[in-house]
Amino acid sequence: MSExxxxxxxxxxxxxxxxxxxxxAALIGGxxxxxxxxxxxxxxxxxxxxxxxSVKLGFNVPQTGxxxxxxxxxxxxxxxxxxxxxxxxxxxxxxxxxxxxxxxNGILGKKVEFVTGDTQTKSxxxxxxxxxxxxxxxxxxxTGGSSSGVAIAVQGLCQEMGVIFxxxxxxxxxxxGKDKKRxxxxxxxxxxxxxxxxxxxxxxxYGNERRAYHLTAxxxxxxxxEESIKAATENIGWETVNTVRTPVGAGDFSQYITPVxxxxxxxxxxxxxxxxxxxxxxxxVQFGLRDKQVNGKNFEIVVPLYSRLMAQGAGEAAKGILxxxxxxxxxxxxxxxxxxxSFGQEYGFPPSQAAHTCYVQTLLYANACEMAGTFAPWEVIxxxxxxxxxxxxxxxxxxxxxxxxxxxxxxxxxGKENPQxxxxxxxxxxxxxxxxxxxxxxxxxGELGPYQV
Amino acid sequence: xxxxxxxxxxxxxxxxxxALIALGLTLVFGTLGVVNFAHGAIFMMGAFCAVTLEKLxxxxxxxxxxxxxxxxxxxxxxYLELWFGDTGTAIIDWSVPLSIILAIPVMLLIGIVMxxxxxxxxxxxxxxxxxLVTFGLAIVLQEVVKAAFGANPIxxxxxxxxxxxxxxxxxxxxxxxxxxxxxxxIYLAFSLMTIGLVFSFLHFTTYGMVVRAGMADRExxxxxxINIERRFTIVFGIAAxxxxxxxxxxxxxxxxxxxxxxxxxxxxxxxxxxxxxGSLPGAVAAGFLLGILQSFSSMTExxxxxxxxxxxxxxxxxxxxxxxxxxxxxxxxxxxxS
Numbered sequence: 044m045s046e047x048x049x050x051x052x053x054x055x056x057x058x059x060x061x062x063x064x065x066x067x068a069a070l071i072g073g074x075x076x077x078x079x080x081x082x083x084x085x086x087x088x089x090x091x092x093x094x095x096x097s098v099k100l101g102f103n104v105p106q107t108g109x110x111x112x113x114x115x116x117x118x119x120x121x122x123x124x125x126x127x128x129x130x131x132x133x134x135x136x137x138x139x140x141x142x143x144x145x146x147x148n149g150i151l152g153k154k155v156e157f158v159t160g161d162t163q164t165k166s167x168x169x170x171x172x173x174x175x176x177x178x179x180x181x182x183x184x185x186t187g188g189s190s191s192g193v194a195i196a197v198q199g200l201c202q203e204m205g206v207i208f209x210x211x212x213x214x215x216x217x218x219x220g221k222d223k224k225r226x227x228x229x230x231x232x233x234x235x236x237x238x239x240x241x242x243x244x245x246x247x248x249y250g251n252e253r254r255a256y257h258l259t260a261x262x263x264x265x266x267x268x269e270e271s272i273k274a275a276t277e278n279i280g281w282e283t284v285n286t287v288r289t290p291v292g293a294g295d296f297s298q299y300i301t302p303v304x305x306x307x308x309x310x311x312x313x314x315x316x317x318x319x320x321x322x323x324x325x326x327x328v329q330f331g332l333r334d335k336q337v338n339g340k341n342f343e344i345v346v347p348l349y350s351r352l353m354a355q356g357a358g359e360a361a362k363g364i365l366x367x368x369x370x371x372x373x374x375x376x377x378x379x380x381x382x383x384x385s386f387g388q389e390y391g392f393p394p395s396q397a398a399h400t401c402y403v404q405t406l407l408y409a410n411a412c413e414m415a416g417t418f419a420p421w422e423v424i425x426x427x428x429x430x431x432x433x434x435x436x437x438x439x440x441x442x443x444x445x446x447x448x449x450x451x452x453x454x455x456x457x458g459k460e461n462p463q464x465x466x467x468x469x470x471x472x473x474x475x476x477x478x479x480x481x482x483x484x485x486x487x488x489g490e491l492g493p494y495q496v
Numbered sequence: 497x498x499x500x501x502x503x504x505x506x507x508x509x510x511x512x513x514x515a516l517i518a519l520g521l522t523l524v525f526g527t528l529g530v531v532n533f534a535h536g537a538i539f540m541m542g543a544f545c546a547v548t549l550e551k552l553x554x555x556x557x558x559x560x561x562x563x564x565x566x567x568x569x570x571x572x573x574x575y576l577e578l579w580f581g582d583t584g585t586a587i588i589d590w591s592v593p594l595s596i597i598l599a600i601p602v603m604l605l606i607g608i609v610m611x612x613x614x615x616x617x618x619x620x621x622x623x624x625x626x627x628l629v630t631f632g633l634a635i636v637l638q639e640v641v642k643a644a645f646g647a648n649p650i651x652x653x654x655x656x657x658x659x660x661x662x663x664x665x666x667x668x669x670x671x672x673x674x675x676x677x678x679x680x681x682i683y684l685a686f687s688l689m690t691i692g693l694v695f696s697f698l699h700f701t702t703y704g705m706v707v708r709a710g711m712a713d714r715e716x717x718x719x720x721x722i723n724i725e726r727r728f729t730i731v732f733g734i735a736a737x738x739x740x741x742x743x744x745x746x747x748x749x750x751x752x753x754x755x756x757x758x759x760x761x762x763x764x765x766x767x768x769x770x771x772x773x774g775s776l777p778g779a780v781a782a783g784f785l786l787g788i789l790q791s792f793s794s795m796t797e798x799x800x801x802x803x804x805x806x807x808x809x810x811x812x813x814x815x816x817x818x819x820x821x822x823x824x825x826x827x828x829x830x831x832x833x834s
Contacts, residue, residue, distance in 0.1 A: 111647035261807075287796060290807045294750055294759050297511055297680070298794040300808075301502035304673045321649045321751055329654075329677040329749070331661030337585060356751055358651030380566075387567030464561040464569035 046354035070274040088419050089206050090183035097154040098418065100125070100405070101176035103169060103187035103197065104211065106161040109292075109318045110189040113352055113397050117187060117211055118159060119390055120398035124405035125155045125194075127385070135385035136406060139378040139434035143406075144413040147215035149411060158182060164189060166196035173197045177206050183418050184408050189317075189397060191215030191264035192221060198227035205496040207420050209404035212397040214316075214348055216267035219448035220487025225494060226420065228427055228442065230407065230449045231400045234268035235487075236480035237347045237367040238275030240453040244365065244473055249310065249343055256308035258299055258323060260315050268314045272347050284308040287318070296323040300330050309337040311344045328360040350396055354458050354468040356370060361458035361468070368454050370399040370436050371471055379436040393466050403435045407442070421494040438477065445484030447491070450477050498674045500664065503791040505664070509680045511749050511787025516742035517760055518767035518779040519694060520735030526711050527728045528775035530615055531626050536761030537634035538606065538736050542743025543752035544641055545602055546595035547650050553588050569600030586768050595744045607736025611729050634757060642754040649751035654679040659748075686745050690738060691780055697734075698776070707731055711774070766814045771825055772827025782825055786810050 090146055092098040102121045105114035126132045130147030147153050158180045160172030169188070176182045185201055186209040188194040194213035194214055201208035202224040210229040212219060214237070214350055243287035245253075255276055259269040265288070272284050284306050289299050300323070303311055311332060315323050327333075327344055346353075349366030369380050372383045372393035382402060386394040394402070411426040428444035437451035455473040521535045556572035576584030587594070614633065618626045653659060658678035665674025698704035710724040712719045713802050743756070750756065767786055771778030792798060794806040805812075817824060 109647065109753070111642070115647075141538040268814045285796065287799075292759065295513075297506040297509065298791040300502060301506055302499060302796060304502070304675065305498050305671065318649055318753065321651075325651065325751055326749065329659070329661070329679065331675050331677070334660065352648055356649040356651060358751070359653060360651070390567075392567050393569075464564060464571050465568075466564075467561070 084418065089177060089204060090181055091327065091418055092153055092181075092183065095153070097156045098150055099180055100155060100157045100408075101160065101173065101180065101182035101185040101187075102157055103160040103162055103173050103185055104401075105164045105189050105193075106159070108164045110164050113189045113212065113317075113350075113395065114162070114187075116352075116361075116395045116398045117189070117401045117482050120386070120394060120402040121157065121186070121405055123385055123389055124402045124409075125157055125374045128155050128406065128409050132389070133381075133385055134306050135381050136378050136403070136435055139381045139409075140406060140432055141434050142432065143410055145406065145410050146413075150409045151416070151418070157408070160187075160425075162190075162193050162197075164193060166193050169193045169197050169199050173200055173208075174204075177201075177204050181245065182206065183279075183412075186401065186404055186408070187211045188213050191218055192262050193227075193269075194218055195222045195263065198222065198224050202492055202496065203215045205301075207408065207423060209408050211401045211404065213264075214268070215264040216271060216487050217263050217489075219446045219489075220267075221489040223446050223489040223491055224448075224450075225424060225491040226449045226496075228404070228413045230404050230440075230442075232367075232369050232451070232453050232480070233448065234264070234271040234347070236453050237268065238271035239480045239482075240367050240473075240475040241272075241345070241347060241365065241455050242275040242279050243475075243479075244455045245276065245281075245345065246279040248365070249340070252338075253281045253310050253340070254284045254308045254338065255281050255310045255312050256284045256303050256306055257286040257312045257314060258296070258303075259286060259288050260291050260319055262291055264316065268347055272312055272314065278428060279432065281310070288321070289293060289315070291319060293319065294322060296326050297330070299323075300332070303327075303332065304330065307337070309342050311342070313344065313346050314348075315346075316348055316358070317353065320348075320353050325360045331364075349456055349458075349469065351393075351466070351468050352395055357458075362460050364458045365472065366456055368456050368469065369396045371456060371469060372421075372455055372466070373469075373471065374436060374454075376434075376436060376438070378434040382436065384481065399436060406435075407432070414449045424494060440477075443484060445491075446487075446489070450481055452477050453480050498671050499795065501665075501668065501670055502674060502676070503618060503795060504788060505589075505676050505680075506685075506790035507788030508784060509684050510789070510790060511784030512684050513742060513746060513760070513783075514764055514767045514787055515780045515783025516687050516690060517739055518771065518783050519691060519763040519776060521764055522738045522768045522771065522774055522776060522779040523735045523738075524732055525768070526776070527707060527731045528611075528615070530618065531623050531630070532615070533627050533630040533761065534610070534634040535735070535739055536757030536759075536764065537637040538603070538739040538753065538757070538810075539743040539760055540641065540752065540757030541606060541637060542599055542603055542740030543747050543756055544645065544743075545599040545740065546592050546652055546744045546747045547645060547752060549592040549595045549598050550588075550652060553591050553594075589653070592652055592654060592744065592748055596741060599740045599744045603740030604733045604735045606740075607733035608729060610736070612703065612734040615732070634761070638754045638757060645754065647753060647755075649753040651751040652747035654682075654748035658682060682728065683745050683749065687742070690741065694738060703727065704721075711741070763810065766775075766810055768824075770814055770817050770824055772824030774828065775824065775826040778824055778826030785825075786813060789813060 104117045127135045127137050129149050173185050184207045188211040191213040194210045198208045208227045216234050257269050259265040313323050332342050346366040349368050354361040411423045414426040415422040427442050430442045433439045434480035440451040442449050453475045454471050456469040457472050459470045524532050553554035554574045556574045558570035560567040661677050664676045665671050707727050767782045771782030793809040
């Protein structure tokens with residue numbers, strides 16, 4: 044009886060001590076709830092595969108909603124990347140990327156597995172899905188996206204939870220600018236780079252005496268692109284006649300297009316993406332803008348952010364239209380060729396620029412873990428920061444440490460007038476060298492935040 | 497002045513589309529008492545009738561592009577062009593107007609099947625259940641279309657001859673810059689014509705008269721020995737055809753994707769509510785009214801004073817109408833009023 048009582052006393056005291064200790068640890072560690080994790084000690088982290096034979100990655104892409112086709116392509120790329128990292132298939136860019144420590148035996152000897160989530164291109168759905176992957180599936184890294192609004196929302200969550208986020212397609216300056224995060228990395232280019240890349244081509248093709256009218260999608264990406272393109276075109280002497288915000292998903296843009304007719308503008312710049320871009324471009328062409336002569340010049344339309352899927356949606360209207368893109372399947376460098384070959388043979392058609400950036404991001408993360416010798420995110424982050432590599436499709440590339448933005452060559456493209464095949468929709472007008480699109484790291488403000496959260 | 501004229505045209509054009517969808521919605525509500533949330537999906541199915549016909553007409557011989565090595569890329573030449581030369585090209589060019597011939601029977605059939613096999617069972621159930629089942633149906637239909645055609649919009653061209661713009665400014669003594677796409681003018685004419693046809697059908701045919709009598713007093717009409725239920729089924733079919741044709745004709749304006757119906761559904765419900773549930777002239781008037789209001793509220797001059805007004809104007813009008821006149825502009829006394 045006394046023995047039982049003693050045991051009871053001891054265990055109660057132990058419990059009290061233990062909980063005081065864990066509460067203290069939780070207070071020191073901020074919001075990180077360490078006492079919920081098995082084998083908790085100071086160096087534990089979310090997504091740690093521990094002694095398991097495999098490590099899980101979370102692919103969070105739009106599987107429903109307007110970007111579902113792009114999301115499907117991103118998912119194909121991720122699956123291909125996993126195959127290559129695990130040593131299956133022909134290896135793709137594992138054969139071309141340098142430096143690379145991946146050996147085709149998974150990451151740090153652990154086989155890569157993945158879970159997928161549906162962002163629905165909605166910030167709340169994307170966050171819920173990422174949270175589920177992190178908490179329930181114990182993923183070591185989250186990646187994906189087809190919208191800057193979503194990417195910024197998920198990136199914020201990943202920072203709070205201490206899991207690395209390798210952004211997919213997101214083009215807003217804010218992603219690695221005012222909303223940059225220590226745990227967020229972007230390989231894709233941004234609106235500022237689009238402006239710097241396309242401005243000289245616009246000057247060559249359309250001259251320096253132009254009056255531009257902007258229609259802009261009313262959210263983070265649209266705003267930053269308008270700002271960047273406006274600045275870049277005014278730099279080459281263009282005047283900005285008007286900038287008009289349009290609701291996302293407006294469908295019929297006629298009430299925004301007709302004012303352009305009388306505005307005295309001779310260039311229409313569409314800061315729209317996806318379905319909005321397909322609709323506004325189709326309708327602008329119907330309103331005869333491209334057949335118009337204003338100020339003695341041919342009226343022109345520019346779509347600063349272009350993709351093959353969008354050119355396909357706009358059909359005839361996209362022909363001859365200038366824009367920029369992160370990457371295109373027709374590039375002939377070794378990295379691009381290796382990727383297009385693997386992807387083409389696996390799926391029977393070429394990868395989109397979204398697929399390319401997602402594939403490269405996965406390899407970069409895997410390689411950084413291999414270099415760090417651990418999955419501990421703060422160590423992996425240090426490997427990615429300032430990492431320089433080549434052979435991934437855009438020439439020598441730098442993951443800048445100060446803002447986690449990749450710097451690489453950018454493509455200026457044009458909707459092809461006479462396509463040779465069903466996939467031959469864009470032609471590369473200029474491969475703009477990295478030096479032309481670089482900018483100071485503090486230009487867009489923001490704070491990365493701590494390594495350990 | 498030029499800007500105002502163009503915004504009126506925009507408003508009429510938008511209003512035409514709203515009115516056509518709302519007309520079918522309110523017709524179904526007035527006759528069958530059903531709140532049909534699948535009506536937007538019917539509009540979308542109409543648009544995909546045009547896509548289907550275009551795909552059929554452009555079935556092609558595929559010649560592999562040998563310069564592409566890692567996957568199969570093809571240069572496609574439609575059979576019609578190979579077999580009939582310029583005539584074939586012309587047929588493909590006219591695929592959207594030709595789709596009307598396909599869409600009428602197909603949409604009538606879809607409407608009747610929908611009514612007979614699903615919606616009929618919900619006549620006596622509360623509106624909330626009708627909304628749930630029709631909304632569910634809409635989701636099923638759009639997922640079927642997505643599985644078949646993908647999520648990306650599919651461009652549909654208007655025939656070449658009407659793909660440019662008409663110099664309407666010159667006609668009205670306005671500036672030369674005042675132009676308007678031919679196809680949108682055709683769409684406006686088409687919506688006015690369709691609205692006229694539906695009204696004539698209901699007012700000048702015996703069949704229509706019986707339907708209107710059934711709307712007013714179903715019981716008495718049934719006591720006279722008329723099978724009003726069958727007539728209402730046909731009315732449901734007609735509502736589907738009207739929405740379907742609106743969808744077909746809208747494809748050159750808005751490259752259709754599977755979500756097209758949902759984009760229009762909420763708007764057209766607002767139109768019906770503003771016009772008055774069950775009121776046909778109300779739906780038409782409200783359609784045009786809201787279209788024009790939406791266009792004017794997007795003008796920079798207006799947005800400078802009320803930023804963002806273009807995004808909320810329609811709902812603002814709906815709120816004001818519901819607060820001051822719950823039965824809508826032309827709704828019957830007592831409908832939606834306590």
